[in-house]
Amino acid sequence: MDKFIPVLLGADLNCYNVARAFHEEYGCVSYAFGRYAIGATMNSKIVRFTAIPDFDTDERMVETLNAFAKEHEGYRLIVLGCTDDYVSLIVRNREKLDPSYIAPYTTRELIDDITLKEHFYAYCDKYDIPHPKTFIHEKGMSIDGLPFDYPIIIKPSSSVLYWKHEFEGMKKVYRAKTKEEAQSVLDAIYGSGYPEKVIIQDTVPGDDTHMYVLTSYSDSDANVRMMCLGHVLLEEHTPKGLGNHCAIVTEYRRELMEKFKAFLEEIHFVGFSNFDIKFDERDGTFRAFEINVRQGRSNYYVTSAGINIARMVVEDRIENKPFEGTLFNEKEIYWRYIPDSIVKARVSDAQWKKIKEIKKAGNATSSMRYKFDLKFNPKRRLFVMLHEHNHKKKFARYYPAVK
Numbered sequence: 306m307d308k309f310i311p312v313l314l315g316a317d318l319n320c321y322n323v324a325r326a327f328h329e330e331y332g333c334v335s336y337a338f339g340r341y342a343i344g345a346t347m348n349s350k351i352v353r354f355t356a357i358p359d360f361d362t363d364e365r366m367v368e369t370l371n372a373f374a375k376e377h378e379g380y381r382l383i384v385l386g387c388t389d390d391y392v393s394l395i396v397r398n399r400e401k402l403d404p405s406y407i408a409p410y411t412t413r414e415l416i417d418d419i420t421l422k423e424h425f426y427a428y429c430d431k432y433d434i435p436h437p438k439t440f441i442h443e444k445g446m447s448i449d450g451l452p453f454d455y456p457i458i459i460k461p462s463s464s465v466l467y468w469k470h471e472f473e474g475m476k477k478v479y480r481a482k483t484k485e486e487a488q489s490v491l492d493a494i495y496g497s498g499y500p501e502k503v504i505i506q507d508t509v510p511g512d513d514t515h516m517y518v519l520t521s522y523s524d525s526d527a528n529v530r531m532m533c534l535g536h537v538l539l540e541e542h543t544p545k546g547l548g549n550h551c552a553i554v555t556e557y558r559r560e561l562m563e564k565f566k567a568f569l570e571e572i573h574f575v576g577f578s579n580f581d582i583k584f585d586e587r588d589g590t591f592r593a594f595e596i597n598v599r600q601g602r603s604n605y606y607v608t609s610a611g612i613n614i615a616r617m618v619v620e621d622r623i624e625n626k627p628f629e630g631t632l633f634n635e636k637e638i639y640w641r642y643i644p645d646s647i648v649k650a651r652v653s654d655a656q657w658k659k660i661k662e663i664k665k666a667g668n669a670t671s672s673m674r675y676k677f678d679l680k681f682n683p684k685r686r687l688f689v690m691l692h693e694h695n696h697k698k699k700f701a702r703y704y705p706a707v708k
Contacts, residue, residue, distance in 0.1 A: 307381045307623055311335040311615070312373065312406075314366075314395065315387025316343040316354055318642060322605035322672055323385060324352035326615040329608070338369055339391075344692060348684040350677065366394050367401045374403035382406045383618055385600070389420065389465045392599045407622045409525070411575040416598050419572070422462045422504045425596055432568045435590040437583075438507035444495045448487055453507035456482045459490050463501040470497040476544040480508065509583045509592055513540045514652065517582040517591065518550060519565055520600065520607050522617040524628060527573040530617055532562045533607040533634040538652050538660075539643075542704035548581070550603040551696075552641040552648045554663065555610050555634060561591055562633050577614070579604075606640035609670040639663040642672040643696045650706035 311327045313320045316339040324335035328351040337346060337354040340361055346354045359365045374382060382405050386392035395402075396413045410416065418424050429436045438453045441462070451457065459479040461467035472493055481487035487505070494503055509515070516537035522530050535553035561582075569578060579601035581594040600607075600614055608614055612634055620626040639660050641648060649657050663669055673689045700706075 306619075308379060309333075309381040309383055309407075309619065309623055310377060312370065312382050312384045313337040313352070313387055314360075314384070314391035315339050316341070316346045316356075317387060317602065318345045318672060319387040319600065319602040319604065320354075321345045321349070321352065322603070322608070323387065323600065323614065324349070325605060325672070325675055325678075326608045326613050327351075328677070330613045330615050331619070336373065338366075344688050345673075348682065348688060350682060350685075351675070361390060361394065363394065363398055367398050370406065371401075371403050374405050378405075380405065381623060383622065384408050385618075387599070387602075389597065389599070390468065392416070393465055407618075409576045409618055409622055411523075411573070411598065415572065415574065419596060420463070420465070420598055421501070422460070422595055423502055425593075426504075428568070428572070429593055432564075432571065434564060434568060435585075435592045437509050437592050437594070440505040442491065442503045442505050448484060448491070448505070451505065455484070455487075456480055456508050457487060458504075458506040458508055459487060459494075460504050460506075461494065461499060461501060462504050466501050467494075467499055470499045472497040474544070477547045509585050511583065511586060514538055514656065515584045515586070516540065516550075517556075517584065518553065518601060518603065518606075519562065519580040519582060520604060520614075521565065521569060521578045521580075522614065522621075523569055523574050523576060523578065524621040525575060526628065527570055527575055528628040529566045529569050529631050530621065530628065531607075531612050531632040531634070532566060533610055533612055534558055534562060535603070535606050535640070538656060539641075539648055541699075543699055550601070550606075551643045552639070552652075553603060553606045554640075554659065555606065555636065555638050557633070557635045557637075559633060566631060577604075603640070603642075603672075605642075605670070605672045606638070607634070609640050610634050610636045610638045637663060637668060639669040640672070641669075643700075644693045647697060647700050651700070651704065 335352045342356050346352050384406050386395050395408050396410050399408050423441045426436050479490045518535045521532045536556045537550050539552040541549040577600040579597040582591050585592050679686050
């Protein structure tokens with residue numbers, strides 16, 4: 306097998322989860338680049354991070370990665386983006402990167418198209434994938450007579466462009482209970498300079514436990530090699546972290562996975578994909594919210610279920626193993642990156658009983674508590690301890706326990 310090095314763009318939990326997958330499977334250290342350091346990848350023995358303030362520009366990214374390639378001649382370099390912005394950066398500059406780089410992504414045209422939420426919902430309509438009732442809003446348009454009742458959900462169609470126009474009170478997703486609240490949110494978004502459309506949607510009822518996440522890997526021939534479905538038990542509730550998964554139990558729902566598999570193969574998608582889905586108890590449907598054209602932030606739930614995401618890429622792009630059918634995960638595991646006490650206080654007694662059964666069977670894991678990285682590494686151990694303590698404070702402030 307060719308020698309290879311994982312090169313990751315980003316520094317957050319997503320980056321650490323990917324680095325951990327590569328280290329567990331191949332014992333290798335990943336190299337990461339980003340604009341600034343984040344605790345998730347600091348003082349780690351499995352990822353070497355370099356901060357470059359203007360790394361999110363095309364010129365600096367290409368210059369940095371090509372310089373890295375010259376320093377590591379003889380290696381294949383697997384480059385993976387850990388945010389939407391970095392994936393876009395890789396894809397639009399793919400031809401400028403040193404030939405030693407492997408960028409396992411679909412075409413720029415498809416990415417630019419499908420990551421606009423308004424276009425994604427059009428795909429859903431075409432391929433019979435349920436999604437929330439949606440109204441596409443443009444700057445200056447009235448919000449009188451929406452085809453659904455308040456409260457409503459408001460979010461940008463383009464996440465990449467949205468985060469480039471920061472403003473006070475910025476959130477990942479907004480909930481408006483009245484027309485006045487909705488107009489205030491829209492004025493703030495457009496007033497920031499955000500140039501794209503905004504999505505207004507019917508609120509699908511239900512708390513965090515109604516959410517699901519589906520992760521897939523499609524090989525260079527667009528065959529879906531694996532799918533792993535996670536039932537979300539708890540999400541973050543901070544303004545900018547709203548919707549980030551904190552605790553997941555995997556589930557096997559073959560019919561649901563087959564529907565998304567057919568969709569991905571029909572559009573000839575390549576690389577990792579990640580779908581946010583919510584169960585609508587009103588009619589028993591699973592409604593798709595969005596697609597991410599990368600591994601999700603919580604991707605270690607997939608690796609801990611026995612489907613190492615690093616292995617997916619290496620077998621496809623380094624070892625050139627032929628496609629032998631889709632692996633649909635059936636193993637039940639419990640994943641989290643926060644203390645169990647936070648989860649226990651915010652899920653039902655029945656759900657916590659289920660978690661305890663999974664833990665007793667030895668199928669529970671935490672992203673941050675990687676024994677290899679914590680051993681003889683006091684700075685890392687201190688970070689994990691503070692990280693967990695800070696999350697207790699965040700949840701107490703933004704999502705207090707009801708028990």
